[in-house]
Amino acid sequence: MNSSDPQRFRPADIDPAEVKALIERVRGPVLTPEDEGYDTERAGYQLARQHRPDLVVGATGTADVRAAVEFARSHALPVAVQGTGHASAGVAGEGGVLINTTRMTGVRVNLEANTAWVAAGTRWDEVIHEAAPAGLAPLSGSYPGLAVVSYTLAGGLSLLSRRYGYAADHVRSIDVVTADGQLRHVTEESYPDLFWGLRGGRDNFGVVTGIEIDLVPITTLYGGSLQFPGELAAEVFDTYLRWTATVPDEMSSSIMQMSYPDIPAFPEALRGRQAVHVRIAYAADVLDAAENLVEPLRALGPMSDTLGELPYTEAGSIYADPPFPGFIEASTTLLGELDTAAVRAILDLAPPHASLPHIFELRHLGGRLALPPAVANAVGNRDARYLFNVVSRLERADITEIRPAHKRMLEALVPWSTGGRLLNFMNGEDAAKEVRSAYDPKDYQRLTEIKAVYDPDNTFRLNHNIPPANTGNPTSA
Structure with missing residues (x-):
């Protein structure tokens, strides 16, 4: 069944005249499943599962967002928000209103405060470009094509995070349209509870139209990757x-x-084989110690070595994440201290011993990530030592094989798991069920209480949803 098949949708009972009235209020496109351009407007980076709304609004600014939220609220429709669409595989929904923020771009750098105001649909590469001439950098992730707002409000694990903490720890203010259609300028002083909850609670409380973030005095990194043959995996890990x-x-x-798949797109030496990559980002005021720090890894004899100094504007080359959309299934968990037994538990369930998964990784946490921020927020699980992420592509294997393979690997790691997850990486089939695991229990309860104040009907529920506390509303379950 193709994406234009009307049987895939359950349109809401909306008077066409009311849709026309919304179109007249909104500068951007307002599209239904029958309209040309609908599939393009709802598409994102993640193709495995996408939102299929009754109505998609391509917002050009705050006025469009307010109009879309007011329309949804008046028709009791749920609202989803999408920037680059990386997370939609885990939380994409049927029906409702989808607000696409990709047209809402712009960056204003404040040189006196070392901050930047960033519009809702802006991507990190634009912020990096605008900040660099001032000798500053944002706490951007491994892929500069990600949308700033969704990444940051989910926590934001940066290339600089072990030194500076989560990106969410460095938000100064937030402009958000809440479920009542009101635009609120949210700071620690103006709306302390909402400011706390948005930084970690993502789009559960409204549609963010812009944020003010800290920039840090970084211009150059020591970074790149070391690549080893798969036969050395146990020793390298x-x-x-x-x-x-x-x-x-x-x-x-x-x-x-x-x-690596056995296709011409990859070097002949890698086709049909496994390789281990260690990615490095060393962000110190003086980089002289870098070569000595990486020597224990280099001593293993990498077959490829790209480590060296590079400007932060080229930091995306360290991970070299693919810039094109794909059909991806992913699973994740946070881990504590690891040992050789943990490495064996992973590798025994990985290629070449098994056909799946296609990719798995450990990201080193700790450092400033383990400490509370200067202004408290909802980001949880700060005691984790490593993030484990496992990814397979649906173009190369069937989902009925991928999901059990991912589950077996996560189950093997239970002895080392903290039981928590990081919201940025929760994109698998169980993402909507696992939202609690992203927060400390008392913080999750507080989030539900804040939700009850600003979104008691759970209008913003087509997401990593936090239901409102004690409303008695069936949509909050």
Whole structure:
């Protein structure tokens, strides 16, 4: 069944005249499933599962967002928000109103305060570009094509996070349209509870139209990757774990094993084989110590070595995440201290011993991530030592094989798991069921109470949903 088949949709009972009235209020496109351009407007980076709304609004600014929220509220329709659409595989919904913020772009750098105001649909590469001439950098992630707002409000694990903490820890103010259609300028002073909850609670409380974030005085990194043959996986993983216990907070890193398909798009030496990548981002005021710090990894004899100094404007080359959309299934968990037994638990269930998963990785946490921010927020699980992420592409395997393979790997890691997850990486089939695991229990309860104040009908529920507390409303279940 193709994407234009009307049987895929359950349109709400909306008077066409009311849709026409909304179109007249909104500068951007307002599209139904029958309209040309509907599929393009709702499409995002993640193709495995996408929102299928009754109505999609391509917002051009705050006025469009307010009109869309007021329309949805008046018709008792749920609202979803989408920037680049990386997370939709886990939380995409049927029906309702989808607000696409990609047209809402813009960056204003404040050189006196070392901050930037960023519009809702802006991507990190634009912020990086605008901040660099001032000798500043944002706490952007491994892929500069991500939307700033959704990444940041879900926590935001940056290449600089072991030194500076989560991106959400560095938000100064937030402009948000809440479920009543009102635009609120949210700060620690003006709306302390809402400011706390938005930073970690993502789009549960409204549609964010812009945020003010800190920039940090970083212009150059020591970074890149070391690539090893899959035959050395056990030795490289063991060495990596020992190494992470010794590095300073300025050193962020990850280790990944990837199974390459046997296709001409990849170098002949990698086709049909596994390779292990260690990615490095060392962000110190003086980079002289970098070569000595990475020597234990280099001593293992990488077959490829791209480590060196690079401007922060080229930081996206460290992970070299694919810029094109794909059909992806992913699972994740947070881990505590790891040992050789944990490495064996992972590798015994990975290629070449098994056909799946295609990619799995560990990201080193700790450092400033483990400490509370200067202004408290809802981001939880700060005691985790590593983030484990497992990814498979649906173009290469059937979902009925991928999901059990991912589950087996996560179950094998239970002895080392903290039981928590990081919202940025919760994109698998159970993402909507696992939202509680992203927060400390008392913080989750507080989030439900804030939700009851600003969105008692759970209008914003086509997401990693936090239902409102004690409303008695059936949509809050």
